[in-house]
Amino acid sequence: MSEGLKLDAVRITDGRQMVIEVDCTIAPGAVMTIMGPSGVGKSTLLAFVTGTLNRAFTATGRVLLDGEDITSLPPHRRHVGILYQDDILFPHMSVGQNLAFGMERGGKRADRWATVVAALSEIGLEGFAHRDPATLSGGQAARVQLLRVLLSQPRALLLDEAFSRLDTNRRTQIRTLVFNMARDRNLPVLMVTHDAEDARAAGGHIITLGE
Secondary structure (H helix, E strand, C coil): CCCCEEEEEEEEECCCCEEEEEEEEECCCCEEEEECCCCCCHHHHHHHHHCCCCCCCEEEEEEEECCEECCCCCHHHCCEEEEECCCCCCCCCCHHHHHHHCCCCCCCHHHHHHHHHHHHHHCCCCCCCCCCHHHCCHHHHHHHHHHHHHHCCCCEEEEECCCCCCCHHHHHHHHHHHHHHHHHCCCCEEEEECCHHHHHHHCCEEEECCC
């Protein structure tokens, strides 16, 4: 049974001073927002959760996902998906190939492609599998990036300023899509942002840093 994501007495220092300190539990389908300006340790915390923390930092505490301690596991074994603000689609791959890249290996190629096609239809991009990522609008690219993360079957979702580069209309649309799809999949979501509107839209608990 899903137990959500727990940051158990997490403390990160840079060798001289405290960077960030968090102790919280995010229930399945819920969103926890950490809000604050640049430089308060938001992305550093996400790096600790994903297992990519720079060696310049020292961290204590644990990351538990569905009751399992994943603190010492390598990134590819943590089953934590992360969505960034930047466009990270591979330009040398089609939209469909980008999505298939994030899926678990194995199975028949035809079945994997059928999953990609069905997923694109689910987010309103039917017929986009063979498109060049360079032809996508900002909102379409954001949807494809979300889908690539979800097709990797994560057990938790992290959002690193994921909506900051979208215009107002696209931002509202993509934000709603992300939260709804995460809720439908019962994923705990940890979002870091400097934007109060993102925090309000997410609902759930908000931790404000740098005040």
